[in-house]
Amino acid sequence: MNVPANLFYTEEHEWVMIEGNIATVGITDFAQEQLDELVYVEVDTVGETLSRNEVFGTVEAVKTTSDLFMPVAGKIIAFNSELDESDGDNPTMVNEDPYGKGWIVKVELTDPEDREGLLDAAAYSALIS
Template sequence: MNIPDNLKYSKEHEWVKVDGNIATIGITDFAQGELGDLVYVEVETVGESIEKDEIFGTVEAVKTTSDLFMPIGGKVIEFNSEIDENEGDNPSVINEDPYENGWIIKIEIADESELDELMDAEGYKNLVG
């Protein structure tokens, strides 16, 4: 299982990569493995400000649908066009490469102190066993 050291993690299995006041968010390798083959990702919150722990979208796998939760609050500024059904329509890229090409959204961070509430790689390893 791949858990990069340079990311922050939520208990809901989202990861966060920070670059200035922009955060890139996706689901972890553990989460995509548990879900199985992803067939659809829905994000209809671009342009909206979403609070920490609120739902920003859903991922659909062959057997289940799961909500996506904001690990930190912010304004959704971009949805990865490669997984958007109206553009690239390739949600399986999350299964193949969850931390690079399989990112889901980018946000403008509302409150950087919320990053302190997320786990580091070691904490996330302990969560998933």
């Protein structure tokens, strides 16, 4: 299972990469594997400021739908156009490259130091093993 050391993780299987005051958020390799092939990614919260653990969207697979939870507080400034139904419409990008081209949203952080409660790679690896 791929768990990059340079990312932070949540117990709900989102990953976050923090660069300055911008966080890129997606779902982990473990999560996409458990869901199987994604058929739809919905994010209707672009432009909204959300608290940590608020639902910011959903991912839909053939047999299930799962909520996406904010790993950090902030304003959602972008939704990956590759995944957007009205643009690229390629939700399987999350399956193919969950830590790269399959990112889901970019967030302008309310507090760039807001890492409390996030797991490092070792802690996340222990959680999923």
